[in-house]
Amino acid sequence: MSADMIEQPDERIRAESFATKLMKKPELGAIGGVVLVTLFFLFTADSAMFTLSGIMNFMTPAAQLGILGIAAAMLMIGGEFDLSIGSMVAFAGMIFGVLTVNTGLPLILAIPLTLAFAACIGAVNGMIVLRTGLPSFIVTLAGLFILRGASLVGLKLFTGGSTQLRGVRDAVEGDWLAPVFSGDAFTGLFGWLASLGLIETFKSGTPKVPGIPVEILWFIAFALVATYVLLRTPVGNWVFATGGDTNAAKNSGVPVRNVKISLFMLTACAAALVAVITVIDAGSTDARRGFMKEFEAIITAVIGGCLLTGGYGSAIGAFFGAIIFGMVTIGLTYTDFDQDWFQIFLGGMLLLAVVFNNVIRKRVTGER
């Protein structure tokens, strides 16, 4: 091999335009979606939507869904689905409620126990999928019903007949860990900004937005960590490989079993985290918690650029997918449109995203 040949660039490459480079990013569609939806509401919605309090208004549900959506995206990149996460929110909420209210455990014990419980169920899901070789779609569909039913039965058992467990607020009142999972962060900063007149205040001088709801911080942190893990660590490479072709990945030395089981544990834990945050926030838990969230999480992941066949997608895409979701649900209340347009909007977005992703995939792989 002569040296001049090494230096010589391949004459068959055309310089890649910035646009083509962008096209190769799985999250492109979701970012485009955010821009479109923002433009749409800029023209149709009340200007209050894009004030600080308006933004917090739609970011809070986006964050709660997004935590589920990012986990679902990672699992989907790994080639599997988890339809049980919505029911898992209710089930983990029940466990958490019972631990704090009935047994009176402090949060430092109750939260890790809830997460551990969820992780175990996630691991069982994963093991069943691996052992039987059945599609995870079916296995976790069973989980959807089992966990929803178990939450109903369990709640009645622990409350003596009610499907709602109250008293969580009192139970966690004053717990030093509570501010990490509930309420607003940076209240000091927001108060200071208000005193300088930089953000909107009520007449009394207190800021209209007291701080950033903690779930938004969890959401952002989770998106950053997930993106880092996927793109910059060996484990991330294993997730893509496992979803791309399980057999090839296994033959190349990727521990595919561990990867899949860990991902199922991750989605279950994400559901448990959402349960903890929303249960503390609401002060109670009920069996309907997380209803339909599994589908919304999958839609979020798909809008975020995940392929249903696995091996391709992004966590940051799911992040934007969740924001689109939050904007559409809450945004419609700022417009003159009927609220119920929401579902039509959502279905349309999903269809668009799937078609778009399919085209992108063909470009990336140069499918012929």
Place this chain on the structure above:
Amino acid sequence: MSHDSRFHHGDVPTDAKPIIHMENIKKHFGNVIALNGVTFDVTPGECHCLLGDNGAGKSTFIKTMSGVHKPTAGKIFFEGKPLAFDSPRDAMEAGIATVFQDLAMIPLMSVTRNFFMGREPTKGRGIAKRFDVDRANEICMEEMRKMGINLRAPDQAVGTLSGGERQTVAIARAVHFGAKVLILDEPTSALGVRQTSNVLSTIDRVRQQGVGVVFISHNVRHAMAVGDRFTVLNRGQTLGTAVKGEISSTELQDLMAGGQELAELEGSLGGTI
């Protein structure tokens, strides 16, 4: 093979200890008997060719060697000690790298990510330990260049590569990681003339570095060019092992095709095969 005294059950040269020794390996898939008692070994610095007809069991055999299949019966000795690989990862960690017939590549992933799949180089330590993408790209481009292929970009998806380019990535990967044993299952089936000679000379190079090479091919010329020993499989059993110089390429070719049928063909094709 009683009619040919030169094609005997070749023994391991007494001076070299085998790196891996497979003893009487049997493999059944349900009621299919894919391997029915195959004994095989590789010593450091030799290229042992595994030959045989389609469906003879070559791929199944090397898959038991690289940890993909567990043998139904039989023993595996690695550097003299009995060993059972639980997964391909175990075999890799022992220093066995394989180019599978189906290549084990993931079309949606970039060349570099495929190259290092399962054994990514890292930098940093503890929680900051991360995939060293720059170094991985560099090594990958360099290894591909050695095989005679200039990649356009290391982040190109493998799905966009040509069949031969893809095969070259798989070979370069195995050569890079095959510290002790390098297994190549028909690595040259899609390669051009220049790349084929590159692969053959690469086999020669790693052999001189003391790596044991297992080379599966249907091409007798390629096998004769680099092989030190030749083992022929037929219907899941060993026909025998010959040492280089003891067997001519025509004899080998007859054995690989089961003798007779090829002779008939040769008549109608005027001896062109």
